[in-house]
Amino acid sequence: MKYLLIVLSCLLMLACSNEPQPPQNTEVEAEITDSPAQDTLFKIPLDADDIFCFIDQKGDTVIPFGKYALSFSDTITTYGVVISTSGEKDVPVAINPKGETLFEVYWFDNGPDYLEDGLFRIIKNGKIGFADATGKIVIEPQFACAHPFSAGKAKVALDCKLEQDGEYHVMKSDSWFFIDKSGQKIARP
Numbered sequence: 774m775k776y777l778l779i780v781l782s783c784l785l786m787l788a789c790s791n792e793p794q795p796p797q798n799t800e801v802e803a804e805i806t807d808s809p810a811q812d813t814l815f816k817i818p819l820d821a822d823d824i825f826c827f828i829d830q831k832g833d834t835v836i837p838f839g840k841y842a843l844s845f846s847d848t849i850t851t852y853g854v855v856i857s858t859s860g861e862k863d864v865p866v867a868i869n870p871k872g873e874t875l876f877e878v879y880w881f882d883n884g885p886d887y888l889e890d891g892l893f894r895i896i897k898n899g900k901i902g903f904a905d906a907t908g909k910i911v912i913e914p915q916f917a918c919a920h921p922f923s924a925g926k927a928k929v930a931l932d933c934k935l936e937q938d939g940e941y942h943v944m945k946s947d948s949w950f951f952i953d954k955s956g957q958k959i960a961r962p
Contacts, residue, residue, distance in 0.1 A: 785870040810871050814849040827853075828874070836872040845885055852908025854878050854885045867895070867908050875908060890922035892954065903927070903956075912956035926951045926959060 777874055814827040814835055827836035841864055843954040845852035846853030852867045852875060865885040879886040879901060886893040892903040895914060902914030903922070918933030932947035937943075951959045 787844065800909070812850060814853070814870050816844055818845045828941075829870075836871070867904070869908070876904070876910065876914075890925065890954075892922045892927075894919055894921065901929075903954075909956065912952070913957075918946055920944070921955065926953055 788930045808906060814829055816825050818825045819838055824838055825832050825844060825875055826838045826840075827844075827849060829835050836943065837919040841855040841918070842858045843856040845865070847854065849870050852869055854865055854867055857866045857874065865880055867875040867878055869875055877896040878895055881887065881894070886895075888906055892905055892911065895902050895904045895910065897914040899918045900914035901919040902910060903912040903919075904910050916929040916933075917928045920928040920936075929952055930944070930948050930949050932948055933944050936945050937941040953959050
């Protein structure tokens with residue numbers, strides 16, 4: 774069910790009272806789900822410089838302005854992908870509706886990995902695994918390299934090297950094998 778959230782200036786001013794104030798004529802369109810108010814967050818931009826906060830359905834700020842450098846999500850129901858600037862480099866991470874980091878998202882083609890065949894690649898402790906469309910980890914990170922899922926299987930390797938090929942990296946391994954969506958090794962098709 775869709776609702777158009779129009780001119781949230783009063784709520785925004787209350788929700789973000791200790792933060793820079795958003796423009797008075799901000800219009801936000803978002804899909805409101807049947808989930809509890811604290812479970813859906815809405816991205817509220819401050820200006821054209823990608824400065825934003827996330828508020829819940831009650832108008833309370835859950836993720837303050839400036840906490841993350843960039844957001845790939847306009848709403849967060851189960852998870853959202855943002856750029857965390859903690860550490861030496863910017864890293865795409867999945868966060869829950871409380872703003873807590875769930876895991877690092879695999880970086881592919883100038884952005885977070887795509888959802889393909891119902892799963893996308895994630896990273897923990899330098900290893901690659903897979904999560905589903907709700908952000909739930911379905912295959913624990915354990916692979917040195919992994920291709921996206923296609924037709925119910927993914928090509929993975931436990932030992933792998935990334936080699937530079939122009940502006941891209943190519944995964945090289947002599948021990949590729951296929952897994953199914955439960956992470957079990959399957960015969961090569």
